[in-house]
Amino acid sequence: MAVISYREALNQAMTEEMERDPNVFLMGEEVGHYQGAYKVSQGMLARFGERRVVDTPIAECGFAGVGVGAAMVGLRPIIEFMTWNFSLVAIDQIINNAAKIRQMSGGQFTIPIVFRGPGGCAVQVAAQHSQALEAFYAHVPGLKVIMPSVPSDAKGLLKAAIRDDNPVVFIESETLYSVTGEVPPGEYTISIGKGDVKRPGKDATIVSWSKALHTVVEAAKLLDKEGIDVEIVDPRTLRPLDDEIIFDSVRKTHRCVVVGEGWPVAHFGKEIAYRVQKMCLDDLDAPVEVVTSEDVPMPYARNLELEVLPAAKDVVDAVKAALYVE
Amino acid sequence: MAVISYREALNQAMTEEMERDPNVFLMGEEVGHYQGAYKVSQGMLARFGERRVVDTPIAECGFAGVGVGAAMVGLRPIIEFMTWNFSLVAIDQIINNAAKIRQMSGGQFTIPIVFRGPGGCAVQVAAQHSQALEAFYAHVPGLKVIMPSVPSDAKGLLKAAIRDDNPVVFIESETLYSVTGEVPPGEYTISIGKGDVKRPGKDATIVSWSKALHTVVEAAKLLDKEGIDVEIVDPRTLRPLDDEIIFDSVRKTHRCVVVGEGWPVAHFGKEIAYRVQKMCLDDLDAPVEVVTSEDVPMPYARNLELEVLPAAKDVVDAVKAALYVE
Amino acid sequence: MSTRTLERIEPREREVPADKELLSKLYRQMLGIRRMEEAAAKAYAQGKIGGFLHLGIGQEAVCVGAIAALRPEDYVVATYREHGHAYAKGTSARAILAELFGRKTGISKGLGGSMHLFDAPNHFLGGYGIVGGHVPIAAGVAFKCKYLEEKRVTLCFFGEGSSSIGGFFEGVALAALWKLPVVFVCENNLYAMGTPLYRSLSVEDVSMKALAFGMARDRFDGDDVLRVHGRITEAVERARDEGEPTMIEVRTYRFRGHSMSDPGQYRTKEEVEEWKKRDPVSTARRRLVEEAKADEEMLKALEAEVKEEIEDAVKFAEESPPADEYLPYTYKE
Amino acid sequence: MSTRTLERIEPREREVPADKELLSKLYRQMLGIRRMEEAAAKAYAQGKIGGFLHLGIGQEAVCVGAIAALRPEDYVVATYREHGHAYAKGTSARAILAELFGRKTGISKGLGGSMHLFDAPNHFLGGYGIVGGHVPIAAGVAFKCKYLEEKRVTLCFFGEGSSSIGGFFEGVALAALWKLPVVFVCENNLYAMGTPLYRSLSVEDVSMKALAFGMARDRFDGDDVLRVHGRITEAVERARDEGEPTMIEVRTYRFRGHSMSDPGQYRTKEEVEEWKKRDPVSTARRRLVEEAKADEEMLKALEAEVKEEIEDAVKFAEESPPADEYLPYTYKE
Numbered sequence A, B: 001m002a003v004i005s006y007r008e009a010l011n012q013a014m015t016e017e018m019e020r021d022p023n024v025f026l027m028g029e030e031v032g033h034y035q036g037a038y039k040v041s042q043g044m045l046a047r048f049g050e051r052r053v054v055d056t057p058i059a060e061c062g063f064a065g066v067g068v069g070a071a072m073v074g075l076r077p078i079i080e081f082m083t084w085n086f087s088l089v090a091i092d093q094i095i096n097n098a099a100k101i102r103q104m105s106g107g108q109f110t111i112p113i114v115f116r117g118p119g120g121c122a123v124q125v126a127a128q129h130s131q132a133l134e135a136f137y138a139h140v141p142g143l144k145v146i147m148p149s150v151p152s153d154a155k156g157l158l159k160a161a162i163r164d165d166n167p168v169v170f171i172e173s174e175t176l177y178s179v180t181g182e183v184p185p186g187e188y189t190i191s192i193g194k195g196d197v198k199r200p201g202k203d204a205t206i207v208s209w210s211k212a213l214h215t216v217v218e219a220a221k222l223l224d225k226e227g228i229d230v231e232i233v234d235p236r237t238l239r240p241l242d243d244e245i246i247f248d249s250v251r252k253t254h255r256c257v258v259v260g261e262g263w264p265v266a267h268f269g270k271e272i273a274y275r276v277q278k279m280c281l282d283d284l285d286a287p288v289e290v291v292t293s294e295d296v297p298m299p300y301a302r303n304l305e306l307e308v309l310p311a312a313k314d315v316v317d318a319v320k321a322a323l324y325v326e
Numbered sequence C, D: 001m002s003t004r005t006l007e008r009i010e011p012r013e014r015e016v017p018a019d020k021e022l023l024s025k026l027y028r029q030m031l032g033i034r035r036m037e038e039a040a041a042k043a044y045a046q047g048k049i050g051g052f053l054h055l056g057i058g059q060e061a062v063c064v065g066a067i068a069a070l071r072p073e074d075y076v077v078a079t080y081r082e083h084g085h086a087y088a089k090g091t092s093a094r095a096i097l098a099e100l101f102g103r104k105t106g107i108s109k110g111l112g113g114s115m116h117l118f119d120a121p122n123h124f125l126g127g128y129g130i131v132g133g134h135v136p137i138a139a140g141v142a143f144k145c146k147y148l149e150e151k152r153v154t155l156c157f158f159g160e161g162s163s164s165i166g167g168f169f170e171g172v173a174l175a176a177l178w179k180l181p182v183v184f185v186c187e188n189n190l191y192a193m194g195t196p197l198y199r200s201l202s203v204e205d206v207s208m209k210a211l212a213f214g215m216a217r218d219r220f221d222g223d224d225v226l227r228v229h230g231r232i233t234e235a236v237e238r239a240r241d242e243g244e245p246t247m248i249e250v251r252t253y254r255f256r257g258h259s260m261s262d263p264g265q266y267r268t269k270e271e272v273e274e275w276k277k278r279d280p281v282s283t284a285r286r287r288l289v290e291e292a293k294a295d296e297e298m299l300k301a302l303e304a305e306v307k308e309e310i311e312d313a314v315k316f317a318e319e320s321p322p323a324d325e326y327l328p329y330t331y332k333e
C-alpha cells in the first residue's frame, strides 16, 4: 500500500471523482491559482481548468448558495471553506437550504453537495480561527457529517461523500494535512456511517475522531505502559453515527470515555454519552466520561492554547477515573 | 399578584429597564412603528421615540453587529430577531464577536447586549421557520442562554439579562406570548442560572423549559391520573445550567426524563443527560430518557407537524419507560 | 410621507402596443392567479389553510409578464410570496391549493406549504422563506447553465426589503463577476411588512445597486403586464445571448396585508385606493377591450373558464388526502 | 495582467504641499511601524511569534495618514492586518510586540495575538479576523456616537477583498441609511491573499459601492501620507459635522506576502519592484528633504530614536512573563 499524506489523500479523492464525473467541480477561495490555502487542491486547476476549479471572492454565503443552486439542477459541487470557522457566515445556506430543500420540495430536488475544509484549531490562530463546530452540523437533519482521522479514511470517505446524493459536511484538520498513512491502491470508497476500531483493547473504550484521535493514540501508549489496554473506536462519521460499533465495544469493556476537541457544553460527545448510558446502562461499571477543550474562546498564547485543548494526560486521567485507579 | 401575558411581561421588562437606564435601547425589524411583529414592543416607540426604539432594514448580520459595536462603547442594546430562525444569518456576529471580544481583548471590552425573539416552531410555518436553535447557542462560551416558560420568569429574567454585562441569548416562543400567569408586583429580577421546581413530585424527575414545559405539565396531569407523581424542574437558563437543582431532584426520584423541542441529535437535553448520568449514576434506577422533536426538517401539514413535535403522550411513555411500567 | 413613492417612474409614452393574443393570454394568467389567491384567502379564513399566507394580489403583472418572457426550459427562483410565480411557470391551481391545504396531492406533497412551492418538471425552483437566501441559489442555477453551456436563463424574484441583506449582495456580486445568465427582478411593492422603503433604503431606486457591480439595470412601473413582458424580455435575451445579468426594479403594490395576519394599518386607505385604480388585472382587461378590441363574449368565456378552474382546484384540494409521510424526504437513500 | 492595476488613479497635481512639522511627525510614525513589523518578522522567523502574522509593510501611509486625521477621542476599527493602525492610534510598540510574543504584558494580555489587538484607552477597537465582520461593529460604534450626540468619528478599515461579503454591505447600508459618523477606508492593496482584485471584483473601483447607498465617496493613491491625511480629513470632518458617512478607496500595496506563510508567488518580481519605488516611507523622507528642506541631522536623530524604541520594545516583549490566565475573561462577573 502506498504511504501518502492526508492532504494528498483528499487531493486524490477529488481528482479521481472529477475524472469520473464531469458534473463534479471544486469551488472556493484560493482553490485554483493559489493551489489551495493549504495546498489540498494542488495541481487541480492545471488539470481541470478554471471551469471546474473555481476561485471565488470572499463571499461564503454567496458561493455556498451557488453550490446549493447548482446541486439542485444536477451538478455535484465540492465547496471548500478555507476553514470551517468561516462557515458561520454561510451556515444559513447549509442549514436552511442545503439540508431542507429535499424535504420542503416533497423529494423533488436532491442536493448532492460536499462542503469541506479544515475544522478545529491549528496553532495559535486565536479565538475566531480555532473553532470545532461539528456539534452544530451534527445537530441538523438533512446533513451528513464526516470527520476522518487518517489518510485512508479521508480518501475513501471523501469519494463516498462526493457520490452521496445528500449534503455532506466534511471536516478536515489543518494539523492533519501532513500526517501520512497507508492508503489502499486504486479505486475505493468507505461507506458513510461505518465506524472503525483503530486499536483493539479490553479495559476501556475510547471513542474519538479526527485530530483528537491522535491524542488518544498517544494516551493509549502511556496507558499501555501502566498495563491499561484501551480500545479506540473511531466513528469517522458523526451523522449518521455507527452506534453498534460503540455499544459492542462498551459491552465488552464496561467503560467508556469520549474524546473530542471543542467546547464542552452540548458537545457532540455528550450525544454519544447519552446513547451509551441509554443502551448500555447495565454494562457500565463507571459513568461515561467526555474529554473536550475547555469552555473558553481559544486564547492566542501557545501555553494557554495547550492548556485549553484536550491533552493525552487528560485522556489518561479520564480512563483511570473510569477504572477507579489513580 | 397581577395576571399578565408572557408578551406583556417582556414588554414591562424592557420598558422598566429603558426607564431605568438611558443607555438601553431596542433595535430590530418592525419593533417600532409596527409595534413588533408579535406586538411585544407595543407602545414602546410612542414612549421612547425613534432614537431608542429603532426599526431596521432586513439585515440581521448588520444590526446584530451594530449592537455589538454599540455595546463595546457603553450602550446596552436589546436586539430583537423577528424569530431566532433568522439569527442564522447573524450567528457569526453573535459567536465570533459578541461572545469572544471580551476574551480576545484581555478583558478590556465587555459586551452587555441581549439578543431576543421567539424560538422553536409556531404553527405550520414549515421547515425554515420552525427551528429550536438553543443547542447552538448553549454550546458557545461567552454567551448566556435563557429560555423562560412563564410570564413571571420572562419578566424577571429579561430584566436580569438587560442588566448583565455579558451577551445574552434570550429565547421566547410565539406560542407562549399569549400565555398568562401571575407576576410579582413592582421591581424584581431573577438571577440567571437559577432553576425552579415547577411541580414537586416523587416518582420521576422531568427537566424541561420554555414551550415544551407546558407539554410536560399536561403530561404530568395524565400521569397523576395513573398515580404517577412527577417532579418538574425548569432550569430556565441553559447556560449557565443549574446542575444542583436537577441532581437534587434526581437523587430523590431516581428517574430522569428530559423534554425539549428541537432536533434530537446533539440536543441540549443530551448535555443534561450526560451530567445526570455522570453525577448521579448510582442514584439512577433507569437510563436518562430525552424526549425531543423528530429528526427531520419541520413539515408544513398540521397533522405531520404534530407528529414531529414532542407530545404529552411521548412524555407519558418516556416516564413510564423510566419506571418500567407500561 | 409614503405618497412620494406613488410617483410614476416613467411617462406613459413607454406603453407597449396591445397585442390581442399575447395580452389575452397574460390576462388569463393574471386572472387565474387573482382568483386562486382569493380562494386561498377564503380558505384561510375558514381555517383550511394554516401558517403564513402571503398573497400577491395587486402584483400579478410582474410575475406573469416576466415569466412570459421565458422559455419552458428556463428557471424561476422566488420568495415566499410565490403562488403567482409558480402558476405562471406552469404549476396547476390544483397542485398549488392542495399544497396550501396541506394535502398529499400538493405540489410539495404538503411538506412545504405556501412559502415552499417547488415544481421540478416546470423548472420552478421554490419558494424560500429566508429573505435574500434564495439569491445565491439563483446564481448557482445560472452557474450550472453556464457550466453546461446551456442557453437557459434564470429569473430571480425578490422584494425591495430583501435588498439590504448580505445574501442578496453576495449572490448578485458573484453573478456580475462571473457573468451568469440570470435576471434579478425586484418586486418593489414599497413595503417590507410594515416598513416603507424610505425607512429601509438610503437609495429608493433598487436598480442603482447594479452600479456597484457594473451590471445592466432597468426600472419601470409594474401595472402594465405588456410593459413588464417587453422590458424583462430585453434582459432575458441579454442573459441568454451575452450571458449578462441584469438588475431590474419593477414598482408594484400589494392590495392585501403582508400576510393574512397583517391588518396593514401602516398604509392609508387613500394610498391603497390610489393603487387599486392601477390594478394590473383590470388594466389588462381595459386595454383588451379598448385597444385590442377584444369582444366581451370572448372575455366572458375566458372569465367563466377561470372561475371553473379555480372552483375545481378548491374542490380537488378539499377532497385530497392529507399529507401522510415525511421521513423518506429528509435523506435520499 | 495584474499590471493594469498599477496605473495611477490620478495625476500628480493633487500632491499636497509638504508641511515639515506634520510630515516629520507622520514619517516618524510610519518608520516606527516599518521597524516594528520588521522586528516582528524576524521574531516570527525565530519562532518567537506564532499563528498568523499579517504585515502592512508598504501600506503604512494609509493607516498613518488616515488616523492622523482623527482626534484622540475618535475610534478606529480594523482588520487582522492592524499593527500599524494600533500604533498610529497610540498603542506602544512594547504592548504590540509583547502581544505578538504571547506575553501577559501584551495589549490584549496575550489572549488576542497579532489579529486581535485592542486598546481601550486609545479607543482602538480591534483587530478582527473574520473578513467583513467588523464593518457592522464600526457602524455600531458610530451609532453610539450619534445616540449620545458626541461629535466623535469612527474610522473603519477593510481590504478590497472584503468588499464582496455580506457583513460589509449590511454595515455600510445601515451607516448610509442612518447617517452615521463613520468613514469606511478600503486599503486596496490589489490582492486578497493570492487573488488579484480583477478576479474578485466586477468593478475594481471599490468606492463605486457608495453609489448603491447614496454615500459620499473618494478614491486616491496611498503612497503619499500627506495626500491620505488631507483627503481622509475631508471625510472625517464631513462625518463629524454633517454626520455623513463616506466610502473611500486608497490604492496601496503590501511588499510582503499575505501572511508570513505566503511566498507570494502570484505576483511578478517586476510588479513588486515597481511598487517599492513608491515606498511611502522613503517617499515621505524624500519629500522631507527635497520639499520641506528638513536637515539630515534631524532625520538621523529621529531614525536613531525609532531604532532604539523598537529594540527596547523587542527586549521588553522577550523579557515579559508569558500570558498566564484566560478564565476570568470569558465572562464578566
Ligand SMILES: Cc1ncc(C[n+]2csc(CCOP(=O)(O)OP(=O)(O)O)c2C)c(N)n1
Residues within 6 Å of the ligand: B029, B058, B060, B082, B086, B089, C081, C129, C130, C131, C132, C158, C159, C160, C161, C162, C163, C187, C189, C191, C192, C193, C258
Ligand atoms: C432573514 C430574514 N429576516 C426576516 C424575515 C421576516 N420577513 C419575512 S418577509 C419580510 C419582509 C420582506 O419584504 P420584501 O423583501 O419587500 O418582500 P415583500 O414581502 O414586500 O414581497 C420579513 C422581514 C425573514 N423571512 N428572513
Ligand SMILES: Cc1ncc(C[n+]2csc(CCOP(=O)(O)OP(=O)(O)O)c2C)c(N)n1
Residues within 6 Å of the ligand: A029, A058, A060, A082, A086, A089, D081, D129, D130, D131, D132, D158, D159, D160, D161, D162, D163, D187, D189, D191, D192, D193, D258
Ligand atoms: C469570512 C472569511 N473568509 C475567509 C477568510 C480568510 N482570509 C483572511 S484574510 C483574506 C484575504 C482578505 O483580503 P483583503 O480584504 O483584500 O485584505 P488584505 O489581506 O489584502 O489586507 C482571506 C480570504 C476570513 N478571514 N474570513
Ligand SMILES: [Mg+2]
Residues within 6 Å of the ligand: C159, C160, C161, C187, C188, C189, C190, C191, C192, C193
Ligand atoms: Mg416589499
Ligand SMILES: [Mg+2]
Residues within 6 Å of the ligand: D159, D160, D161, D187, D188, D189, D190, D191, D192, D193
Ligand atoms: Mg487586499
